[in-house]
Amino acid sequence: MPAFRYxxxxxxxxxxxxxxxxDNARAARSDLRTQGLVPITVEAIAAQVDELGQARRRxxxxxxxxxELALFTRQLASLLEASLPLEQAFSALLEQAERPYVRDLIAxxxxxxxxxxxxxxxxxxxPRDFADIYRALVTSGEQIGQLARVLSRLADYIERRNSLVxxxxxAFTYPAIVTVxxxxxxxxxxxxxxxxxxxxxxxxxxxxxxxxxxxxxxSDFVRSYGWIVLIILTGVxxxxxxxxxxxxxKYRWHSWLLxxxxxxxxxxxxxxxxxxxxxxxxxxxxxxxxRALQTSRDTLSNVAMREQVEDAxxxxxxxxxxxxxxxxxxHFPPMLIHMIRAGExxxxxxxxxxxxxxxxxxxxxxxxxxxxxxxxxALILVMGVVxxxxxxxxxxxxxxxxQLVR
Numbered sequence: 009m010p011a012f013r014y015x016x017x018x019x020x021x022x023x024x025x026x027x028x029x030x031d032n033a034r035a036a037r038s039d040l041r042t043q044g045l046v047p048i049t050v051e052a053i054a055a056q057v058d059e060l061g062q063a064r065r066r067x068x069x070x071x072x073x074x075x076e077l078a079l080f081t082r083q084l085a086s087l088l089e090a091s092l093p094l095e096q097a098f099s100a101l102l103e104q105a106e107r108p109y110v111r112d113l114i115a116x117x118x119x120x121x122x123x124x125x126x127x128x129x130x131x132x133x134x135p136r137d138f139a140d141i142y143r144a145l146v147t148s149g150e151q152i153g154q155l156a157r158v159l160s161r162l163a164d165y166i167e168r169r170n171s172l173v174x175x176x177x178x179a180f181t182y183p184a185i186v187t188v189x190x191x192x193x194x195x196x197x198x199x200x201x202x203x204x205x206x207x208x209x210x211x212x213x214x215x216x217x218x219x220x221x222x223x224x225x226x227s228d229f230v231r232s233y234g235w236i237v238l239i240i241l242t243g244v245x246x247x248x249x250x251x252x253x254x255x256x257x258k259y260r261w262h263s264w265l266l267x268x269x270x271x272x273x274x275x276x277x278x279x280x281x282x283x284x285x286x287x288x289x290x291x292x293x294x295x296x297x298x299r300a301l302q303t304s305r306d307t308l309s310n311v312a313m314r315e316q317v318e319d320a321x322x323x324x325x326x327x328x329x330x331x332x333x334x335x336x337x338x339h340f341p342p343m344l345i346h347m348i349r350a351g352e353x354x355x356x357x358x359x360x361x362x363x364x365x366x367x368x369x370x371x372x373x374x375x376x377x378x379x380x381x382x383x384x385x386a387l388i389l390v391m392g393v394v395x396x397x398x399x400x401x402x403x404x405x406x407x408x409x410x411q412l413v414r
Contacts, residue, residue, distance in 0.1 A: 012036040012052055013112060016045035023048075027102065027115035070109050072137035074173075078166040080110075085159035094121055113137060126150055141286055141303045148294045158293045165289045172281070172369055179376040183383040190391040197398050198227045199234070205402050216405055223401035255311075263312040266339050270382075274375045275310060276339055281368035282307045283317065284344060288365050292358030298325060313339055330357075343367060 012033060015025050024045060030036035033050050040047045072080070080101065087097035098118035105111040113134060120130035128147040131138040142162065149158030202223055216224070252258045265275045286307045290300035298321060305317040316337040323333035331349035334340045344364045351360030 012050050013115075014040060014050045015048045016040050017048060018046075019044055027111060072110065072113065074166065074170050076107070076110055077137070077142075078163060078170055080114075081159055081166060082163040085156055085163055088156035088159065094127060127155070140306055141290065144295055144299065144303050145290065145293050148290075152294045154294075161289055161293060165285060168369070169282075169285070172372065175373055176376045179373075179380040180383075183380055183387060186384065186387045186391070190387060190394075193391075194394055194398075195230060195234070197395070198223075198230045202227045202398060202402065203231070217401075219397065220401045220404055223398060259311050259315070262310045266310065266312060270379065274372070274379060276313075276341070277368055277372040277375055279308045279310045279313045280341060280344060281365060281372050282309075283313075284361050284365035284368055288358050288361035291361065297330070301330075316340070341368070 012028050012030060013025075014028055014036065015023065018024055028036050028039055028050075030039055033052065036050050037047045040050070083101055083104070084097055087100055088094070092100070095118065098114055098121060102111060102114045102118065105114055117127075117130045117134070120133060121127060128143055128150055131143050131146060135143075145158050145162050146155070149155035152158075252261065266272050268275070283304050286304040287300055290303055291297060295303070301317060301321040301324065305314050305321065308314045308317065316334075316339060320330070320333035320337065323336070324330055329349075329352055331345050331352055334348065335345045347360040347364040348357065351357035354360075
């Protein structure tokens with residue numbers, strides 16, 4: 009049964025907004041009149057896929073955030089664990105939703121469920137908000153009759169992933185701010201301060217020190233051609249993004265990132281953590297190993313490692329053990345391989361993957377803090393040297409004048 013977003017006026021003239029389920033817009037208006045409301049607008053809440061299964065284009069900002077997704081999953085799991093029927097659970101979620109888009113999304117899913125669809129089929133109508141791994145786990149939970157438990161584990165997974173992303177972002181926030189401020193200060197000094205001060209000495213026709221001459225030349229270049237450099241850098245940025253759409257170029261670039269100095273280990277830890285955590289929750293929720301590997305592969309941001317997982321999946325399909333299949337590729341850490349091998353021997357693969365995922369997350373957090381810790385003093389040192397050179401370029405003519413006066 010479709011869901012409709014409405015705006016109506018009640019008996020006292022107050023405007024009311026909400027969602028109603030009906031077969032069509034006319035039935036929705038009739039239901040509102042039955043409730044004593046005069047409908048003003050009644051609009052159908054469209055799914056994110058059309059009749060052909062293709063994703064519809066969305067308006068800017070209309071998407072479920074990771075925080076909202078975690079909260080939605082946690083609340084739904086809690087309501088189902090309390091033995092509340094699925095329809096009533098969504099009705100409770102609808103009452104608690106604050107953002108209009110979230111209310112519309114929940115109303116649309118509830119309408120699909122009330123119409124006889126399974127939860128996984130209802131979520132499949134909204135692929136932008138619910139990723140393949142999310143829908144695969146919900147399907148598994150429905151098949152084994154443990155939907156509440158699977159959703160609870162899924163909520164733990166999303167919350168842990170959000171926490172890790174937040175820690176990494178916070179680690180690089182300060183270096184990013186320092187970099188932006190440093191560039192702004194240097195450009196301001198070169199474009200406005202240096203020319204005004206040094207021009208006084210230039211008018212005296214005295215010979216300026218070499219450092220001052222160089223700084224004046226840089227200042228003139230920034231003032232005359234700075235906007236051209238900015239346009240060129242912007243063009244290079246967009247050209248590089250366009251080049252990365254080429255699969256071969258993107259593969260080579262991602263392969264290089266895995267071996268890049270300092271950042272390479274961070275890139276490997278990031279993708280290994282995603283792979284291990286996703287594989288742990290999928291296999292632990294009853295998803296077949298081949299489907300779990302395909303789902304885990306899709307969570308990787310590095311194309312080179314994604315292709316290696318695809319090769320490992322083909323090997324597993326032919327009967328090779330997962331540990332042996334992954335060990336054929338050099339970018340997966342030995343600790344992960346050993347954990348998987350131990351899980352295959354003991355029959356505790358999900359538990360071993362969970363431990364490996366936790367270890368990789370800790371390693372990723374440590375590397376992020378290390379890189380951020382190295383960037384902070386390096387940026388401060390570079391900033392200090394640049395400012396020192398600018399100050400010397402300004403002071404050196406003053407010192408020479410004082411020496412001439414004496």
